[in-house]
Amino acid sequence: MxxxxxxxxxxxxxxxxxxxxxxxxxxxxxxxxxxxxxxxxxxxxxxxxxxxxxxxxxxxxxxxxxxxxxxxxxxxxxxxxxxxLNLRCKQKRKFKATTNSNHNLPVADNLLNQTFAPTRPNEAWVTDITYCATDEGWLYVAGIKDVFTCELVGYAMSERMTQGLTAQALWRAVRNKRPEKGLIHHSDVGATTITVTSNPSVVFTQKMARI
Structure with a gap:
């Protein structure tokens, strides 16, 4: 100046x-x-x-x-x-769908059948993805919640909704809680959450509900 x-x-x-x-x-x-x-x-x-x-x-x-x-x-x-200085980022996008149930990819069986009655922590986890505004712009947030304790056990954020986003949230949850074998992981039917890997370090089975 x-x-x-x-x-x-x-x-x-x-x-x-x-x-x-x-x-x-x-x-x-x-x-x-x-x-x-x-x-x-x-x-x-x-x-x-x-x-x-x-x-x-x-x-x-x-x-x-x-x-x-x-x-x-x-x-x-x-x-x-x-x-x-009252500076704010411009938000380019106001809304975007977070799941896609209209696909022909294989879907895991819904063993929970919308009945959530765990008797202990780390018995059943649920996943959801939302879209929120931050200082960095609009970001996707994938969260993993323990059904028994209602605790957020893992999460991840990204500018794009990919399989890697939910996988990262799930990996963080497993790393934080070290669940025993037999944990059920439940999520909505979405193109980013339907892949069940054969990675031996993953000790849970993924389940989904068609809603």
């Missing part, structure tokens, strides 16, 4: 970079603390990255862009500066 003030009015620059005129004048006169001066420069850089990304980058993607410009800052600090 200090160099651009020769070409543009201060009021216009302050509006463009969302900084106060008093803050700019204090900074230009050296009255701000070193930390505050760095924060002001960081805000300008964050604003520039936000515009260059067409308002699509969240904190996770902004951080490496800032590092490339010489700004070393943690995600929490960047997130605070973004909030001060």
């Amino acid at each position: 200090n160099t651009m003030r020769l070409d543009y009015p201060i009021a216009v620059l302050c509006r463009a970079f969302k900084v106060s005129r008093s803050g700019f004048y204090a900074w230009s006169k050296g009255k701000l603390s070193p930390r505050a001066q760095v924060d002001e420069r960081l805000k300008v850089a964050i604003k520039a990255v936000h515009k260059q990304s067409r308002e699509t980058y969240g904190t996770r993607r902004v951080q490496p862009e800032l590092e490339a410009q010489g700004f070393i800052a943690g995600r929490d600090r960047i997130a605070r500066r973004r909030r001060e």
Whole structure:
């Protein structure tokens, strides 16, 4: 801003970079603390990255862009500066279906038959996928819940709904809980949740319900 003030009015620059005129004048006169001066420069850089990304980058993607410009800052600090600037990512998609029951792929038998009456933890798990807005944009979230304890035992997030998403959530649940052999894993009939692998490290049987 200090160099651009020769070409543009201060009021216009302050509006463009969302900084106060008093803050700019204090900074230009050296009255701000070193930390505050760095924060002001960081805000300008964050604003520039936000515009260059067409308002699509969240904190996770902004951080490496800032590092490339010489700004070393943690995600929490960047997130605070973004909030001060009132920067939000554009949400390109409002809704997308999370399961697909209209397919010709083989489907496992529904042994639970919608009757969930486990007598102990890690006897029956259920999986669901949802679609939610985050600072990084819209993401799919696959969650694994223990029917007996109602505890979320594993989850995974991704920009795409793939078999890998549910597999990762399931792998994390198995890693966290180490269930005994015989665990039933139940999910809706969806193209991403119908593959039963032969991996010996997986100690459960996947079951599904057609709904």
